[in-house]
Amino acid sequence: MGEPKKQQPVFTKVDQLRPMATGLNLTVKVVSTKMVVPRGNQSRQMRLAECLVGDETGMIIFTARNDQGAHNGGDFMESF
Numbered sequence: 001m002g003e004p005k006k007q008q009p010v011f012t013k014v015d016q017l018r019p020m021a022t023g024l025n026l027t028v029k030v031v032s033t034k035m036v037v038p039r040g041n042q043s044r045q046m047r048l049a050e051c052l053v054g055d056e057t058g059m060i061i062f063t064a065r066n067d068q069g070a071h072n073g074g075d076f077m078e079s080f
Helices: none
Strands: 025-036 048-055 058-065 076-078
Touching: 025 058
Parallel strands: none
Antiparallel strands: 025 048, 025 076, 048 058
C-alpha cells in the first residue's frame, strides 16, 4: 500500500486574518522583534517575542513563542 498523499499548505495574506483563527500559514517579512518577559510560573520555560511582521497587504504584531521568535529583522517567516 502506498503512503497517503500529503496536502499542500494553503497560504493566507495578512489582510485575510481574523481573530482567533488557528492553523494558518503565512509568508511575512519580519520588520522588528522585541523580547517580552512572561509573567507567572511558566516564565522559566517559555520565551516570548513581539514581532512586527507584514506582507504587501498589511502589518501585524505577532507574538512568537520559544523558537518562533528566533529571527532577525529583515528575515522571512513561513508557516507559523
